[in-house]
Amino acid sequence: MPLKKKVAIVTGGNTGIGQAIVLELARHGANIVIDYVAHPEATEELEQKVAGLGDRCIGVDADVSKIADVEKLVGAAVAKFGRLDVMVNNAGIETRTSVLDTTEDQYDAVLNINLKSAFFGTQLAAKQMIAQGGGGRIINITSVHEDWPMPGNTAYCLSKGGMRMLTRTAGVELAPRDILVVGVGPGAVETPINTSTMDDPSKLKKLNAAIPLGRMAKPQEIASVVAFLAGDGASYLTATTIMADGGLMQSSPGL
Numbered sequence: 001m002p003l004k005k006k007v008a009i010v011t012g013g014n015t016g017i018g019q020a021i022v023l024e025l026a027r028h029g030a031n032i033v034i035d036y037v038a039h040p041e042a043t044e045e046l047e048q049k050v051a052g053l054g055d056r057c058i059g060v061d062a063d064v065s066k067i068a069d070v071e072k073l074v075g076a077a078v079a080k081f082g083r084l085d086v087m088v089n090n091a092g093i094e095t096r097t098s099v100l101d102t103t104e105d106q107y108d109a110v111l112n113i114n115l116k117s118a119f120f121g122t123q124l125a126a127k128q129m130i131a132q133g134g135g136g137r138i139i140n141i142t143s144v145h146e147d148w149p150m151p152g153n154t155a156y157c158l159s160k161g162g163m164r165m166l167t168r169t170a171g172v173e174l175a176p177r178d179i180l181v182v183g184v185g186p187g188a189v190e191t192p193i194n195t196s197t198m199d200d201p202s203k204l205k206k207l208n209a210a211i212p213l214g215r216m217a218k219p220q221e222i223a224s225v226v227a228f229l230a231g232d233g234a235s236y237l238t239a240t241t242i243m244a245d246g247g248l249m250q251s252s253p254g255l
């Protein structure tokens, strides 16, 4: 149980990659806090699954695009489990709209849920880690699109590019406090965010052909990287991103 007695917050933890991260950290022994806005029943189901693994998990009604709600999550971790060791800034959405069509509401939603939540998640988690002493881990779930343009998804790329620099800059700032900040950059993962691709055989074929490993990732394959980063083996990693993309970023489809 490498994460026994560790306490982790996973934002966006009741679906997609976040859900796999919750279960993997719980399997490694951690206690978990997750937020929910719209699906309390999914959070309850997950709490039960985590409880079934012999560990504890609580869901908190919180919208991580609001600072007060991120504060509430950190407060819940401390109130229930006494501390916070690992902050996973995972919550994310995309609109798949071009730079020409993206509305102000879409822009605000993507930037606030993806980037603002990660910024203040980092800030508030770091303050708690400094107050309790002993360092900590902040893990930002970014994307290959922290670096790689995705035409037709500009606001999303902007948010992930911001998370890339959040990881690097906060990683440097917080290193003297022994708080390590690392990004995980998934490629295409079998989660609800990719339903439109998975439901369209020709789009899926094209995508798989562009991935050197020839397939999308399972959420578990991202979660296992996060569990590694939360553990003792990752003590010399900070201010960088681990790409978990099956080689996608290095491929040149069609060339």
Ligand code: BGC
Binding pocket: 094, 142, 143, 144, 145, 150, 186, 187, 188, 189, 193, 194, 197
């Ligand atoms: C996006 C997906 C996309 C994948 C690979 C992810 O970050 O959320 O929509 O399929 O990157 O391009």
